[in-house]
Amino acid sequence: MDVRDAVASRYSCRAFLPTPIPEKTVRNILERASRAPSGGNVQPWRVHVLAGSRLDALRDIVRSRFDELPRFEGGEYDIYPPGLKEPYESRRQRAGVMLYQSIGVTREDRAGRYRQYGRNYLFYDAPVGLFFSIDRSMGRPQWSDLGGYIQTVMLLARGYGLDACAQEAWTHLHKTLYSFLNIPPEYIIFCGMALGHADRTAPINTWRSPRAPLDEFATFEGFDS
Numbered sequence: 001m002d003v004r005d006a007v008a009s010r011y012s013c014r015a016f017l018p019t020p021i022p023e024k025t026v027r028n029i030l031e032r033a034s035r036a037p038s039g040g041n042v043q044p045w046r047v048h049v050l051a052g053s054r055l056d057a058l059r060d061i062v063r064s065r066f067d068e069l070p071r072f073e074g075g076e077y078d079i080y081p082p083g084l085k086e087p088y089e090s091r092r093q094r095a096g097v098m099l100y101q102s103i104g105v106t107r108e109d110r111a112g113r114y115r116q117y118g119r120n121y122l123f124y125d126a127p128v129g130l131f132f133s134i135d136r137s138m139g140r141p142q143w144s145d146l147g148g149y150i151q152t153v154m155l156l157a158r159g160y161g162l163d164a165c166a167q168e169a170w171t172h173l174h175k176t177l178y179s180f181l182n183i184p185p186e187y188i189i190f191c192g193m194a195l196g197h198a199d200r201t202a203p204i205n206t207w208r209s210p211r212a213p214l215d216e217f218a219t220f221e222g223f224d225s
């Protein structure tokens with residue numbers, strides 16, 4: 001697959017088929033993704049991968065605690081800065097409206113929204129769930145490197161005919177995850193990721209999030225016109 005097609009066809013998939021993914025495929029993706037650049041080549045990423053009975057065990061824990069939605073244990077970091085500024089807040093809201101509209105959940109239907117949000121913690125039924133963590137001593141440059149690694153994973157997944165959804169929502173279950181995954185205290189989980197074959201018939205997978213036009217975020221100087 002051409003890299004342009006991988007970028008264009010990636011979207012956040014929120015409904016998956018149960019088709020299992022071989023361990024070899026996931027290993028291949030994660031290994032190839034480690035060609036992602038990082039400042040000083042420090043490669044500050046750590047990944048935990050769950051499938052099969054281990055993933056089922058985590059889902060069971062989550063299901064037994066659905067009454068704690070949406071806060072669960074509280075986030076370990078702010079997913080958005082407090083008082084998210086414009087134009088960012090409007091973009092965030094628009095994506096949310098489109099997501100809930102796609103499944104017919106209205107703004108007033110709080111239970112419906114929680115139900116959909118709770119599906120994050122089932123990895124949207126994906127056969128593979130990943131967690132990306134980073135040493136707590138790392139700074140913003142290394143968090144940015146981790147983001148590059150995560151995007152490389154998602155683009156490589158497209159090359160294998162797979163879809164993915166990065167999931168910050170998991171920070172709200174950080175305590176449970178540190179114990180379940182045996183993650184040492186010097187690491188912080190940034191996000192989870194659902195990985196698998198998209199259920200293309202699911203309404204939640206039928207919309208695409210909009211983007212700001214190029215000239216709103218890029219400035220060009222010095223080119224011959």
Ligand SMILES: Cc1cc2nc3c(=O)[nH]c(=O)nc-3n(C[C@H](O)[C@H](O)[C@H](O)COP(=O)(O)O)c2cc1C
Pocket residue numbers: 010011012013014095120165166167168169170191208209
């Ligand atoms: C680091 C990161 C964390 C995200 N966390 C979640 C999440 O917890 N749940 C979710 O459904 N989508 C999550 N998303 C998906 C974003 O909402 C999505 O990327 C954005 O709306 C753009 O849509 P697109 O990915 O379909 O192009 C996350 C994306 C990123 C990059």
